[in-house]
Every structure is written in structure tokens, then in C-alpha cells.
Amino acid sequence: MSPGLNAPQREAIRYLNGPCLVLAGAGSGKTRVITHKIAYLVEDCGFSPANIAAITFTNKAAKEMQERVGGLLGGGKAKGLTVCTFHALGVRIVRQEAKHCGLKPQFSILDSSDTTQIVADVAGDADKAFARTLQWQISSWKNAMIPPEEAVKIAADDIAAAAAKVYGEYERTLRAYQAVDFDDLINLPVRLFAEHDEVRERWQQRLRYLLIDEYQDTNRAQYTLLRLLAGDRGAFTAVGDDDQAIYAWRGADVENLRLLQTDYPKLQVIKLEQNYRSSARILGAANTLIANNEKLFEKKLWSEHGPGDPIRVVGARDPENEAQLVAMRIQAHKFEFGTQFSDYAILYRGNHQARLFEQQLRNHKIPYVISGGQSFFDKAEIRDLISYLRLMLNPDDDLAFIRAITTPRRGVGPSTLEALGAYAGKRHVSLFEAAFEEGVAQHLNAKQLEAVQTFGQFINRLTFRAEREPAGRLLEELLTETHYEAWLMSSCDTREADAKWFNVRDFVEWLGRKGEQDGKNLIELTQTINLISMLDKDDAEFEGVQLATLHASKGLEFKHVFLVGVEEGMLPHQSALDEGNLEEERRLMYVGITRAQRSLTITWCERRKAGADVRVCEASRFIGEMGEGIAMARKDDAPVSQDEGKARLANIKALLAAKGAPG
DNA sequence: AATGTGCCTATTTTT
DNA sequence: TAGGCACATT
Numbered sequence: 188m189s190p191g192l193n194a195p196q197r198e199a200i201r202y203l204n205g206p207c208l209v210l211a212g213a214g215s216g217k218t219r220v221i222t223h224k225i226a227y228l229v230e231d232c233g234f235s236p237a238n239i240a241a242i243t244f245t246n247k248a249a250k251e252m253q254e255r256v257g258g259l260l261g262g263g264k265a266k267g268l269t270v271c272t273f274h275a276l277g278v279r280i281v282r283q284e285a286k287h288c289g290l291k292p293q294f295s296i297l298d299s300s301d302t303t304q305i306v307a308d309v310a311g312d313a314d315k316a317f318a319r320t321l322q323w324q325i326s327s328w329k330n331a332m333i334p335p336e337e338a339v340k341i342a343a344d345d346i347a348a349a350a351a352k353v354y355g356e357y358e359r360t361l362r363a364y365q366a367v368d369f370d371d372l373i374n375l376p377v378r379l380f381a382e383h384d385e386v387r388e389r390w391q392q393r394l395r396y397l398l399i400d401e402y403q404d405t406n407r408a409q410y411t412l413l414r415l416l417a418g419d420r421g422a423f424t425a426v427g428d429d430d431q432a433i434y435a436w437r438g439a440d441v442e443n444l445r446l447l448q449t450d451y452p453k454l455q456v457i458k459l460e461q462n463y464r465s466s467a468r469i470l471g472a473a474n475t476l477i478a479n480n481e482k483l484f485e486k487k488l489w490s491e492h493g494p495g496d497p498i499r500v501v502g503a504r505d506p507e508n509e510a511q512l513v514a515m516r517i518q519a520h521k522f523e524f525g526t527q528f529s530d531y532a533i534l535y536r537g538n539h540q541a542r543l544f545e546q547q548l549r550n551h552k553i554p555y556v557i558s559g560g561q562s563f564f565d566k567a568e569i570r571d572l573i574s575y576l577r578l579m580l581n582p583d584d585d586l587a588f589i590r591a592i593t594t595p596r597r598g599v600g601p602s603t604l605e606a607l608g609a610y611a612g613k614r615h616v617s618l619f620e621a622a623f624e625e626g627v628a629q630h631l632n633a634k635q636l637e638a639v640q641t642f643g644q645f646i647n648r649l650t651f652r653a654e655r656e657p658a659g660r661l662l663e664e665l666l667t668e669t670h671y672e673a674w675l676m677s678s679c680d681t682r683e684a685d686a687k688w689f690n691v692r693d694f695v696e697w698l699g700r701k702g703e704q705d706g707k708n709l710i711e712l713t714q715t716i717n718l719i720s721m722l723d724k725d726d727a728e729f730e731g732v733q734l735a736t737l738h739a740s741k742g743l744e745f746k747h748v749f750l751v752g753v754e755e756g757m758l759p760h761q762s763a764l765d766e767g768n769l770e771e772e773r774r775l776m777y778v779g780i781t782r783a784q785r786s787l788t789i790t791w792c793e794r795r796k797a798g799a800d801v802r803v804c805e806a807s808r809f810i811g812e813m814g815e816g817i818a819m820a821r822k823d824d825a826p827v828s829q830d831e832g833k834a835r836l837a838n839i840k841a842l843l844a845a846k847g848a849p850g
Numbered sequence: 851a852a853t854g855t856g857c858c859t860a861t862t863t864t865t
Numbered sequence: 866t867a868g869g870c871a872c873a874t875t
Contacts, residue, residue: 244864244865272865273865274865275865277865296865298865299865315869315870316860368865369865370865372865373865433863434863436862436863436864437863437864536862536863537861537862537863538861538862539862539866542866567867567868596852596853598851598852600851600852601851602851602852603851603852635851678854717865718865736864737863738862738863738864739863757862760862760863761862762862771863775863
């Protein structure tokens, strides 16, 4: 085993006598423990990599772990190792055992806008916002493994009652579409393993040792899946930190940490308390802040690092000013200390906050990378393309059918679809299938029938060719034959169309490359598309300031961190204040602070637009809860104009020139 | 009946 | 800011 590991880390790695829970504080080397434990299992204990699975919560974390294990084992010895998210593991299980789940192996995976759409359709009244609320309730039930019949009984309020009413029909619709939602990817394997001993045992044989990262963020269904996979032998190591639990809204329950002790009385609990990441001031502020939360496990993080820079708190006039100020500080700081842009991170509560920072970074010619956020796949043009792919894979996917046949416009509109839908409903077949049944001719006029069947044949042709031709070529063909670019140009103004076309090109090239790399055809690629993030591709090496939500930043570290928008109403978020979930917000702040290695700057805005009017904000209470290690804004930290900023930068340059420092 | 136009509002966090 | 929806247009 490699040197440089401390005693508890070594203990956690070598412990194999039963289930093991590692309580790992922020920056205490938990990823190291997981990667080294995998290496230990393979190299010292004779495990085959194919029998080990490491489960993470994000694709990004999975990718990073895969790389680190690969580096540790070297020479392709990590081949066959499973490193993926719970959901990706779920896809693998459901796909392989599809027949036991009542699905074809080519089922579609729907994202939240698809599922909201279905809820809206099922509920009848098309209020989108309300549908989202209902969908959210249904998802909570699924996360807690409560079936529709049960939900009807326990629905406590009007919203829950309304959700319970559509829940059953929602599930039936998914099955009719040969589709699953994200929750199904956990729930279906759970049901499968609970009901089929033979299947469960097969998977238990296959995955003989499990390592679970970010265990504090598992929900009930995920925990149950873990238990079913691990079985009585409990051959697993779970790594977690109750202070970093930030997914309660997704059904994660820190209670699962306690549950583990109850369900596995022999559970070995090991604490990692030495922080290797942050300077003492940063760690101290984080500890002081989190001490305001009630503790589940007692844990004292300490560090051998020196005090480091004071934490700075800066108030900005408004969000524009805040973004400008951060951009200028990064520029000046980089110049002064000769750092890399990739040493800096800007972390925020909500995705929408990124925009202004992007704008200012561009203004200052500072390269940046936005990390996390499925938002790329949410873009209309990407969804358009994916709808074609989904339909090729799974002709039962009516949602994909509707989107694809109407985009770009090809003479099929609401009334054609309504007629086709009515017929399909009567025949209990998909829209696609209905289009080629003889009886459909009585419901559509000649022109409509022609349009629908031409489209169907086009898809069939693509599907046929997809199995033997490279994905890249098929995608090109898809774009050419649909005249997608021309349609983009005609449906929005040039600048917008250019941007969209750029995204499309980016997506197509990425998918084509991925197909070549993994030796997969378009159909196979499509099967996992809703689970991969574009950002997996190459952002790691890219030299740029990192932008991320606090949620997406978990597990990452940066030399210099800017925590922005730290105001009452943002962090803690207003909705959390309304519902009294202050502790989770505090943990979110804690996660943000503990990302920083050397310096931490916290900014907040005095005013912020809220819809039509402007709201006056005050600094977050969390800043006050961080104790004395922080330097409040000095006079010269006040917001400055761009000119002033340039002047300041010039000053620094002059200063450095005088000192003879390298440019 | 399909498509284009313009207004309006809603924004937590992710798989 | 961008996407969704109601209404006008072809």
C-alpha cells in the first residue's frame, strides 16, 4: 500500500471483515480511501475488478474516480471495474433484466421536462407549474418507494391528493411508452431484486464488493438497493459526511447513516478527521459555521496547515457589479501571484446566477468552464435532436415521436396528431405503430397520412442504417435530410440561430467521437444519453475559471474560491427560510467554504431584481456564523467602476515591474 | 389546419 | 432571458 496515508485511512482501506462506514470530513481524503481500497482489493486480496463496484452521485465524480483508480492500478488492470452513479448502475441492471421489469431492452429514459409533460397530460388541466408540483410529489413517493395505491391512502393535503390521483395513470403511461423516469432506475432494480431471488443472487455474485461515495445523500430507495446488492454479508464500504448532506430535497435522508448501524450491528465506523485541503482560517470558519447545526456524529476536523489568508467578505451594489468585481479580482490576483485561471472557482446557489459571471468573464477575456448543470441537454435544439434518436431506439416513445415529427415543421400539426392519437389510443398502440396500421386511413386525410408515413419511413431507414454505419455519419445525414440548419435560420434571428447551430454541431461531433471511442453505434449511444453529461468530455484539462453551483461543487477542490450571492434569500434560499430548512442551507454554505484550499472570498449584493421590482438584500446570517477569522469589506473593497478597476490593475503591474517580477 | 408573432412570466439545488 | 402560450396570419 502506498505511503502517505494516515492511520485511520489505512484502517478504512484494510477493513474487510464486514460492512464499513467511513465518516470522512471535508478534505479528509475520502476519494483517496475509496480509490486505494479498490487497488488494495485488486492487488492484495485477489479481487477481480469485474467484481467491484464503486457508486458515486454524479457522473463527474464517477469519471474522476475512474481516472484515479486507473492511475493507481496502471496498465489497464482496472478493466471491467464498475465506477458509476446509482442511476447508471440502475440502467445497466434494468437493461439486462428488462424482461423481468416488463420492458423492452430499448426503453427510453425520460428527464424531468418529459415527465412533467406526461403529468400535465394525465392531469388534464395543462398548468405547467402545477404539473411540476404534482410531478415532484410523485417523485418523492417513488424515492420513498410508496406505490400509487399507498399514496392514495396517505395523501395528506390537496396537492398530495391531486398527485395521488394521477400517480397510477402516470406510471401506466410510462410503461405504455416503454419509458422509465430517473426514479425508476432505482426502483425497478429494487423491485426486481426483492421479487426474483435468482436474479438478485446473480448480481450479488457479480458485484461482490461495493464502495459507496457520498453515502449521506442516499435516499430510501437507493439504500434499499444497496442492501439488496450487499445482502447479509454486507461486503461494502460506505463513505459519507453528515455535514455535507445537501440532497434532502431529492429524498436523501441522513437518517440512513443511523439506519446502517441498526441494520448492520457489526458495522465498523471509522472517522477521518484530518483535513488536508484548507488553510486553518478557512477550516476554522467552516467548523464554527457548522457547529450551529445539530450533530449526528461527533467529529472534529483539524489541519496541520498554517492560518493562510484572511477570508474576505465583499458587499456589491448589485449582481452586475458583483460579477464585475469578481472578474477583476481574479484578473488582478492571477497577475499578482502568477496563478492559473483554473485555480479559481466561482460557486453559486442557482444555475441562473452563472449568466452574469459568464458575461463579465467574457468582457475581461477570462476563460471559464461551467461545470455541472444538465442545461446543455435542456436546450431546445439538443432536445430536438435527441427526440429523433429516442424514437429510433424506441418507437413506443410517443413524446419523442411528437417532438420529432413537428420539428422541423413538416406539415403535421395538432389536428393530425390528435386524430392519430385518438386512433392509437383506441388500438392500444404507439403513435408510430398506428401510422402504419390500415385502419388509420379512415381517421386521417390523404395529405396527413402521407406526411405521417413519410416521416415514419424516414425514421425506419435511419434505424436500419444505424446498426451498421458509424454514429457520426448517421447524425450528419439526419441533419441534412431534415434541413435542420435551414429551419433554425428561418425560425429565429441569425445570431440566435448561429448559437443554436453551434450547439448542434458541438453535440453531433461529441456524440460521433464518443461512438468511435467506445465502438458503439448510434442506437447504443442513445441508450445512455440522458445520463451522460457533455461536460464529461474534456473540461478537466481546460485552463479556465471554474463556475459551478454549490451542489455541483461537492467533492471538488480549488485553490481560490469565490462564494457569491451570499445573502438572506439566496443562501439561505427564500424557500428554505419559508420551510424552515435552515440546516441544509448551512451545510450548503459549509460545502462551499470547504472547497477552498488557499483563499476564500465571499460576496453579496445590496440589491437584487426580483421579478419587476428591486429587492434590498442583507448579508447572509451565515457570514456572521463563521466567527472571527474573516475580514469584513474595507473601504477600498467597495464596488468600483471598470475604469477604476483597470487603473488598479495598472498599478499592480507597475508595482511588479518595479520589483522586477516576471510578467 | 399549420405556422408565425409577440407578449408574458418564472426561475433551487440533480440523476 | 428564454421558453411557453394565446392569438393572428397564411
